[in-house]
Amino acid sequence: MPVAPPRPRPLPLNALRAFEAAARLGGFAAAAEELGVSPGAVSAQIKQLEDVLGAPLFERGVRGVNLTALAVDVLPDLTGAFDRLATVSHGLRTGAKPQVVHVAALPSVAQLWLSPRLPGLRAAASEIEISVTAMEQPPDLKRAPFDLCLFFGESPGEALAADTITPVCAPALADRLHRPEDLRHLPCLIDTTWHADWSHWMATALPGQTFVPRGPEFSLYALAVEETVNGAGVLMGHEALIAPFLARGQLVAPFATRVTLPRALRLWAPRPLPPGSAAQRVADWLRRQS
Structure with a gap:
């Protein structure tokens, strides 16, 4: 044997x-x-x-x-x-489910920029299913199981919107803000992802002066935005994300000073998108919404 x-x-x-x-x-x-x-x-x-x-x-x-x-x-x-x-x-995965598109996005982008656009995308391409994963950092481009990525940065990909910042608050608080110095007397909400934004803006609005924002910190920018709408204080607003709140009058920008940062809201694909594929169609549609 x-x-x-x-x-x-x-x-x-x-x-x-x-x-x-x-x-x-x-x-x-x-x-x-x-x-x-x-x-x-x-x-x-x-x-x-x-x-x-x-x-x-x-x-x-x-x-x-x-x-x-x-x-x-x-x-x-x-x-x-x-x-x-x-x-x-x-x-x-793509071959098995060619009409499913997986998107990775910064949580604030997923909640405040992408989510309001999803109903329009579904109406334009009802046969495409969109799966969204919120991530604090962009995925490894070679390993990413995603079709599209949406993050703020200086690279890679295509810029959809500039990252322009300015303080915003609820209309009831705006009457107390006439000069940037008045921010010293109100809570300044701080987002931990973009904790340096107050310094970037103050370097232009109050050059040569020291300003340390004092107020509650939030790990989710969307939650900070909601608290700002509720009157909790002043938030450094990213116009690409808060434009609907400004348009509806829920938030106002009390100062004329706006600072555009080197980074931008960028869209990219970890690998080439086949022409006519669901991911390519979604990418083209998102570009038209920017």
């Missing part, structure tokens, strides 16, 4: 993915954020891979981790393999 030779134990795919992400991004925490798991899970998967290999991939120290020579040697090939796998996976 023939005896089958023992087969080498296959390396666990999830552990390989965790190792590649941690090695490429420079740490377990960054890999965990990209993969949507905890740093402990990444550490455990890498330890599992090291146990199977019988060799370390990271040198662990009090200041973090460093790649071993073995890890440095295999990382480029492994990264290329996962990049290609991501491309194939996206092709499978």
Whole structure:
């Protein structure tokens, strides 16, 4: 009776993915954020891979981790393999559901810019299904399972709207704001994503003067906008996002000074869009709305 030779134990795919992400991004925490798991899970998967290999991939120290020579040697090939796998996976997803478009967007953009436009998009292309994922940072372009991305930045992609900022408030508070100096006497709402915006605007409105905004902080810009509408204080408004509130009179801009930042609201695709595809049609429609 023939005896089958023992087969080498296959390396666990999830552990390989965790190792590649941690090695490429420079740490377990960054890999965990990209993969949507905890740093402990990444550490455990890498330890599992090291146990199977019988060799370390990271040198662990009090200041973090460093790649071993073995890890440095295999990382480029492994990264290329996962990049290609991501491309194939996206092709499978697109081929299986060609009328579904996956959009990644900054939370404030998803809530305040994209969401009001979705009804019009559905009316214009009812056969297309739009899936929106809110993310604080743009996804890895080679790994992104998304068709389109909407974020503020200086690159990549096409600028849909300039990022022009100016303080805004509810109409009831506007009577108390005649000069920029008056902001010292009112709560100034602070968005943690754009915490430097007050400094950017004040450098133009009050050059040479020190101004430290004092007021509640918000991790969601859309929530800060709602609180500003409710009269909680003055918010540094991004005109691309708050234009409907200004048009309806829910918010007013009490000062003439406006500052346009180097970044802009940008639209891009992680990979080329086939002509006539659902993603291409959505991108064209969004461009017309800017």
